[in-house]
Amino acid sequence: TIPLKHGAHRIDKRTDSVMAKWRGYGLGQFIHWGLYAIPGGEWNGKTYNGAAEWIRSWNGIPKSTYDSLIYKFNPTKFNPESWAKTAKQMGAKYVTITTKHHDGFCLWPSKYTKYTVANSPYKKDIIGPLVNAYNKEGIDVILYFSIMDWNQPGWRYEIKTKEDSIAFEGFKKFTRNQLLELLNKYPTAKGLWFDGTWDKSWVKQAAFADELEKEMRALRPGLIIGSRFRPDDFGKRHNDSNGRLMGDYEQGWERKIPNKIEDVHGNDWDCVMTVPENQWGYNKAWNGHIKTVNELIEMTAKCVSLGGNFVLNFGPKGDGSIRKEEIDLAAGIGNWMRVNNEAIYNCQYAGLEKQDWGYFTGKTGSNKVYMIIFNVPVSGAFRVKLPAKTSITTASLLEQPNTTLKVEEISENQYFIHTSARADNKPFVIVLDLNKKAGNASGTYEKAK
Numbered sequence: 001t002i003p004l005k006h007g008a009h010r011i012d013k014r015t016d017s018v019m020a021k022w023r024g025y026g027l028g029q030f031i032h033w034g035l036y037a038i039p040g041g042e043w044n045g046k047t048y049n050g051a052a053e054w055i056r057s058w059n060g061i062p063k064s065t066y067d068s069l070i071y072k073f074n075p076t077k078f079n080p081e082s083w084a085k086t087a088k089q090m091g092a093k094y095v096t097i098t099t100k101h102h103d104g105f106c107l108w109p110s111k112y113t114k115y116t117v118a119n120s121p122y123k124k125d126i127i128g129p130l131v132n133a134y135n136k137e138g139i140d141v142i143l144y145f146s147i148m149d150w151n152q153p154g155w156r157y158e159i160k161t162k163e164d165s166i167a168f169e170g171f172k173k174f175t176r177n178q179l180l181e182l183l184n185k186y187p188t189a190k191g192l193w194f195d196g197t198w199d200k201s202w203v204k205q206a207a208f209a210d211e212l213e214k215e216m217r218a219l220r221p222g223l224i225i226g227s228r229f230r231p232d233d234f235g236k237r238h239n240d241s242n243g244r245l246m247g248d249y250e251q252g253w254e255r256k257i258p259n260k261i262e263d264v265h266g267n268d269w270d271c272v273m274t275v276p277e278n279q280w281g282y283n284k285a286w287n288g289h290i291k292t293v294n295e296l297i298e299m300t301a302k303c304v305s306l307g308g309n310f311v312l313n314f315g316p317k318g319d320g321s322i323r324k325e326e327i328d329l330a331a332g333i334g335n336w337m338r339v340n341n342e343a344i345y346n347c348q349y350a351g352l353e354k355q356d357w358g359y360f361t362g363k364t365g366s367n368k369v370y371m372i373i374f375n376v377p378v379s380g381a382f383r384v385k386l387p388a389k390t391s392i393t394t395a396s397l398l399e400q401p402n403t404t405l406k407v408e409e410i411s412e413n414q415y416f417i418h419t420s421a422r423a424d425n426k427p428f429v430i431v432l433d434l435n436k437k438a439g440n441a442s443g444t445y446e447k448a449k
């Protein structure tokens with residue numbers, strides 16, 4: 001291995017209780033909100049084809065015009081309790097909220113810049129009431145923070161001159177000040193979700209970022225920080241130059257989901273997903289494919305079946321209201337989660353061979369395995385293949401626990417589970433009680449060979 005001073009500081013998954021709770025969240029909500037929600041991807045009758053939260057980078061709106069949107073920020077319909085209730089009803093166990101996106105506008109009254117809510121007509125802190133409202137609903141909060149800050153004069157995409165490096169040193173101090181400010185102002189936040197760390201300027205800051213990460217973890221023991229914060233000695237992010245994960249979980253699954261367990265490399269991870277193809281901030285047009293409730297339930301099941309969490313993005317409007325389409329999706333997902341969340345919460349990769357009908361999830365530390373069914377075979381029988389020395393004790397429908405299903409053994413450790421045809425075309429869950437695998441104290445099954 002390559003000797004690194006600022007590479008990964010931990011080899012395997014974290015084993016503490018805070019991370020174990022994170023591992024079991026299953027379903028989360030992402031909130032992208034800021035000045036970009038005011039134009040909503042359009043300006044002067046023209047549509048910006050990129051992601052709405054990137055509209056400042058478009059030549060269709062002058063930078064100074066965008067920056068003066070601070071004087072238009074007055075979300076009269078902002079109601080943190082209703083946002084938190086929507087997330088609760090959807091079944092989200094955690095929420096990631098943008099405190100500051102790439103444009104540098106701070107949703108909290110930061111002492112280190114004027115470009116915050118404090119200097120908008122709204123005046124008040126947004127982050128504090130959101131953290132309190134979500135925590136009151138029993139939902140943990142992760143703070144999203146963009147290192148790249150287009151509003152900061154000291155920010156540089158690349159450090160080329162002496163002047164650049166002096167300016168960037170000031171920017172680094174500013175960044176550290178804001179992060180410590182956030183951790184001190186919002187002590188119940190469980191973690192930080194970093195973004196905007198791909199530029200040449202930042203990937204040269206291995207020592208600074210390593211120092212800062214250590215300082216934040218000392219200030220807030222248990223703090224959860226993903227793989228997208230710091231670069232290693234050679235500027236590598238996510239995985240260091242020895243291929244080891246930086247931070248506590250893999251953040252690279254942005255708008256994509258791993259296909260097989262090998263893609264996960266034994267890491268904790270979450271997938272952050274947009275409802276349209278690629279819009280995080282509020283976008284009026286919402287062109288293209290808008291994901292359906294069933295698609296989003298399947299993405300949730302697929303993520304949990306591969307040991308990750310699924311985090312669905314909401315982009316509230318400039319006035320602070322959440323668009324009807326998102327409210328309806330949250331309600332539809334929630335209707336399914338209310339009945340089936342036992343197959344999602346505190347579940348992991350079951351270690352069983354993937355079958356065409358859907359996804360297996362395994363309840364952490366138990367003999368229970370869930371079959372989340374999306375594709376009913378024309379035969380009506382659901383194939384299950386188990387590792388050696390493992391057999392099915394009972395099979396039942398999660399929604400009707402006392403109905404045992406017929407289990408037909410086909411051969412050594414291969415079974416067909418039979419169920420009667422179902423009226424609706426909603427995904428459903430079969431619960432398997434397996435006999436404990438000899439020597440498998442943890443309850444999760446050895447990786448399928």
Ligand SMILES: C[C@@H]1N[C@@H](c2nc3ccccc3[nH]2)[C@H](O)[C@@H]1O
Pocket residue numbers: 032051053054195254272280
């Ligand atoms: C979670 C997502 N990450 C930001 C982002 N900016 C990108 C620029 C280039 C490639 C990928 C990006 N993701 C998006 O604006 C959103 O905040």
